[in-house]
Amino acid sequence: MSIAAALGETIEEQPHKNRPQKSGRFTPYWLLLPGLLWLTIFFVVPLVTLFGTSLMTPVPGGDVGEFEQTFHFANYIDTLTDSTYYVPLFRSFLYSGLATVLALAIGYPLAYAIAFKGGRYRNILLVLVIAPFFVSFILRTVAWRQILADEGPVVAILRSVGLVGETAGVYPSAFAVIMGLTYNFLPFMTLPIYASLERVDRRLIEASGDLYAKPFTGFRKVTWPLSLPGVVAGTLLTFIPAAGDYVNAALLGRPSNTMIGNRIEYTFLSVNDYPTAAVLSFILMATILVLVLLYIRRMGTEELV
Amino acid sequence: MRTWFGNNALKVYAVIAFAYLLLPVAYTFVFSFNDAGRTNIVWQGFTLDNWKNPCGAPQVCESVVNSIVLALGVTIVSTLLGTLIAFALVRYQFRGRGTTNLTIFLPMATPEVVLGSSLLALFLNIFVPLGFWTVFIAHVMFCISFVVVTVKARLASLDPRLEQAAMDLYASEREAFRRITLPLVAPGIAAAALLAFSLSFDDFIITNFNSGQFTTFPKFVYVSATRGIPAQANVIASAMFFIALALVLVTQIRTIRRKET
Numbered sequence: 001m002s003i004a005a006a007l008g009e010t011i012e013e014q015p016h017k018n019r020p021q022k023s024g025r026f027t028p029y030w031l032l033l034p035g036l037l038w039l040t041i042f043f044v045v046p047l048v049t050l051f052g053t054s055l056m057t058p059v060p061g062g063d064v065g066e067f068e069q070t071f072h073f074a075n076y077i078d079t080l081t082d083s084t085y086y087v088p089l090f091r092s093f094l095y096s097g098l099a100t101v102l103a104l105a106i107g108y109p110l111a112y113a114i115a116f117k118g119g120r121y122r123n124i125l126l127v128l129v130i131a132p133f134f135v136s137f138i139l140r141t142v143a144w145r146q147i148l149a150d151e152g153p154v155v156a157i158l159r160s161v162g163l164v165g166e167t168a169g170v171y172p173s174a175f176a177v178i179m180g181l182t183y184n185f186l187p188f189m190t191l192p193i194y195a196s197l198e199r200v201d202r203r204l205i206e207a208s209g210d211l212y213a214k215p216f217t218g219f220r221k222v223t224w225p226l227s228l229p230g231v232v233a234g235t236l237l238t239f240i241p242a243a244g245d246y247v248n249a250a251l252l253g254r255p256s257n258t259m260i261g262n263r264i265e266y267t268f269l270s271v272n273d274y275p276t277a278a279v280l281s282f283i284l285m286a287t288i289l290v291l292v293l294l295y296i297r298r299m300g301t302e303e304l305v
Numbered sequence: 306m307r308t309w310f311g312n313n314a315l316k317v318y319a320v321i322a323f324a325y326l327l328l329p330v331a332y333t334f335v336f337s338f339n340d341a342g343r344t345n346i347v348w349q350g351f352t353l354d355n356w357k358n359p360c361g362a363p364q365v366c367e368s369v370v371n372s373i374v375l376a377l378g379v380t381i382v383s384t385l386l387g388t389l390i391a392f393a394l395v396r397y398q399f400r401g402r403g404t405t406n407l408t409i410f411l412p413m414a415t416p417e418v419v420l421g422s423s424l425l426a427l428f429l430n431i432f433v434p435l436g437f438w439t440v441f442i443a444h445v446m447f448c449i450s451f452v453v454v455t456v457k458a459r460l461a462s463l464d465p466r467l468e469q470a471a472m473d474l475y476a477s478e479r480e481a482f483r484r485i486t487l488p489l490v491a492p493g494i495a496a497a498a499l500l501a502f503s504l505s506f507d508d509f510i511i512t513n514f515n516s517g518q519f520t521t522f523p524k525f526v527y528v529s530a531t532r533g534i535p536a537q538a539n540v541i542a543s544a545m546f547f548i549a550l551a552l553v554l555v556t557q558i559r560t561i562r563r564k565e566t
Contacts, residue, residue, distance in 0.1 A: 028397035032405060035386035035449055042446040043412050046423035053426045106322055113319040120564075123557045127550070128323055134549040135330050135542045137507050138526040142534060143329035143336075146346060186326065236414070244416020247509060251530060261418045261510070268422055269514070278426060281419045288416065 054278035065272035096242035099181035107189035115197040180248035188237040196230030337539035344533030362535030368525035376505040387452025421514030435517025459493025
């Protein structure tokens with residue numbers, strides 16, 4: 001399953017021991033040139049431009065959307081001390097963190113079931129994991145909105161069981177947003193975990209049983225550590241896009257559930273306050289980088305990046 | 306007894322998890338038959354009209370055509386550029402490998418809002434009008450990394466001795482590449498191309514920042530979500546779902562059969 005391989009590979013490096021020595025000192029550079037040029041012009045340069053934009057101030061007496069470069073670093077302080085911005089920023093990390101934990105709780109057993117009980121149907125089951133991607137991400141999120149709506153089936157069931165009161169609902173709410181995030185990124189969690197579980201040598205698990213380890217001990221001491229690269233990849237592939245997402249919050253939440261992505265989109269595209277939007281983008285990126293580095297160090301897999 | 310329960314608990318669990326994953330897909334399919342007209346929210350009765358006339362609602366088919374044209378172009382360019390990078394990374398030792406790897410990895414580790422807003426900041430600063438080409442540039446940018454990673458995985462698992470053997474049999478370097486390496490890497494390149502196509506076709510956030518008046522299918526669905534999405538959008542999504550699923554399942558079943566015989 002190449003998509004699984006792709007996702008599993010994102011933070012892994014597979015050096016090949018006997019790589020052929022090719023002739024032509026400059027050949028690799030010619031191969032790299034077009035792609036790296038594209039990435040430099042349209043990824044690196046924009047980030048620099050965005051940083052420049054984050055230090056701009058409005059032109060005095062200018063129109064909406066007119067800014068000049070003043071290297072006004074105070075933009076960062078102004079934005080970070082404004083509760084309309086730091087509250088959604090905090091909420092983004094809370095929601096995406098919860099969604100990541102939930103996706104791990106759902107995705108790990110699923111990946112385990114496919115890898116160890118899937119038999120010859122493993123590849124077909126993997127196709128079913130990615131099958132939701134064949135339907136537009138936005139349409140699926142809109143579908144959840146209607147499934148969770150007051151007239152929908154979920155509320156009807158929850159009301160009949162008494163979990164939800166006669167007047168209360170589940171959409172729109174923080175619960176719906178977190179559920180939507182969990183749902184949308186679940187395949188990104190499941191595939192890399194599957195990829196590393198599939199590589200686990202079954203004889204190691206049998207050996208743990210031969211050494212009188214109970215199945216759970218065997219799992220804790222053998223299977224789980226060996227699947228950690230997949231867990232790390234999966235949690236990052238869930239957490240990073242979830243923290244920046246604004247579709248779930250926009251479609252499944254209330255205004256009180258907005259995430260930082262919603263604020264960035266709104267300040268950039270609706271208010272045309274480019275410097276503030278740029279500051280927010282940078283703070284989001286920096287926070288994610290710091291969290292990811294801390295996490296990777298904590299998991300002891302820094303050599304993987 | 307315990308193992309019997311263990312096996313089946315896991316299977317039951319998997320069924321529930323798959324139900325969760327596929328419920329919105331099923332919902333989209335069922336509501337493609339809804340006799341609802343413009344606001345496809347509440348079930349109002351079964352009809353085949355939406356399937357008979359998928360372009361019946363305004364803008365649905367235009368946005369789908371836009372998305373397909375865009376995704377095809379993005380697939381061709383990003384697969385080409387990404388495959389070249391993957392070859393350089395796996396087959397050559399050169400200075401700057403680390404920096405290259407980082408440049409490939411970072412776009413995947415950057416949230417889409419940041420990618421989208423940074424490109425928009427660039428386009429606004431140099432006064433590039435937004436439209437098809439700005440979205441194209443943005444999509445190629447984020448697809449390259451995924452292509453590199455997919456092709457690299459396939460290339461790294463190839464035994465380079467096959468190529469050496471070909472050269473021992475007097476194949477030139479170019480011939481060995483064309484007749485041995487390329488056919489063996491082809492499935493990886495095909496997978497990368499499919500991935501690029503689906504990433505581009507389904508992208509919303511980066512598109513929304515850089516598209517201006519140009520409308521793709523996801524953007525059309527998002528914009529009409531407040532007013533009500535026409536059932537024709539469900540028809541198109543369902544049709545694409547079944548086509549993609551059939552294609553992938555056929556290739557998977559074939560590989561299973563081939564392994565068994």
